[in-house]
Amino acid sequence: MANILPVSPARASSGTAPLADRGALRGAVVLAVVTLAGFGFLYSLAGVGIGQALFPQAADGSLVERGSRIVGSALVAQPFAGERYFQPRPSAAGYDTMALTGSNQARTNPDLRKRLEEARAAVAMREGVAPSAVPGDLYTQSGSGIDPHVSPQGAAIQVARVARARGLARDAVERLVAGHTEGRQFGIFGAPRVNVLALNLALDALAASK
Known part of the structure; x- marks a missing residue:
């Protein structure tokens, strides 16, 4: 028989089910990876590429x-x-x-x-x-x-x-x-x-x- 989480009397009387955060960790990890890759790597790479293409002398110092x-x-x-x-x-x-x-x-x-x-x-x-x-x-x-x-x-x-x-x-x-x-x-x-x-x-x- 599956384990059943205990429900408080107040919640049982209100007819609402307990909230589950099963996807919270996964969402946080995905957001961190996307932010790091997008703004920490791709954005910098794009900036360097545009600088080299448009202003190569200035981009090289x-x-x-x-x-x-x-x-x-x-x-x-x-x-x-x-x-x-x-x-x-x-x-x-x-x-x-x-x-x-x-x-x-x-x-x-x-x-x-x-x-x-x-x-x-x-x-x-x-x-x-x-x-x-x-x-x-x-x-x-x-x-x-x-x-x-x-x-x-x-x-x-x-x-x-x-x-x-x-x-x-x-x-x-x-x-x-x-x-x-x-x-x-x-x-x-x-x-x-x-x-x-x-x-x-x-x-x-x-x-x-x-």
Whole structure:
């Protein structure tokens, strides 16, 4: 004889049968599998595929190659040594992509004010100009610490030093800067800017052709 579950007197008097959750576990497992496969795998795979199809360069990290060698990314600043190169913005993260950060210091912080004055004086000495003529982006740090761009003014103030160090005509370097000046994003957002890595690579190519 089959076992019969006991029914409370109140339920028996109401004429209702006890609820059974025989399919609850199966439904939960199926939902978990579908969610994991759909949103954890297929969605990501579709996103990668669409990115590679429509924007392959950006999807691969906007890598910059020199011959067959990768020298950096157009999205990441890197330091350049020597008078022969244009310099990027200072970095609180040491240009480390694993430690993206700004200074996190308030404008009223005396240590910040002191550092800015010292950095501006150092840039002014390097470029042979008055401290008041140094554009702000050459002595302030970006929020990410790896901003690859400087303003057209930040590039222009370095032209004389770079041209002199490389033995190039100043107007040739100025044309190079102008040719690498990017406009506003979609003509609306942001401000004109110059990618320092792209400019320095073009500068090396120009010097090699002489």
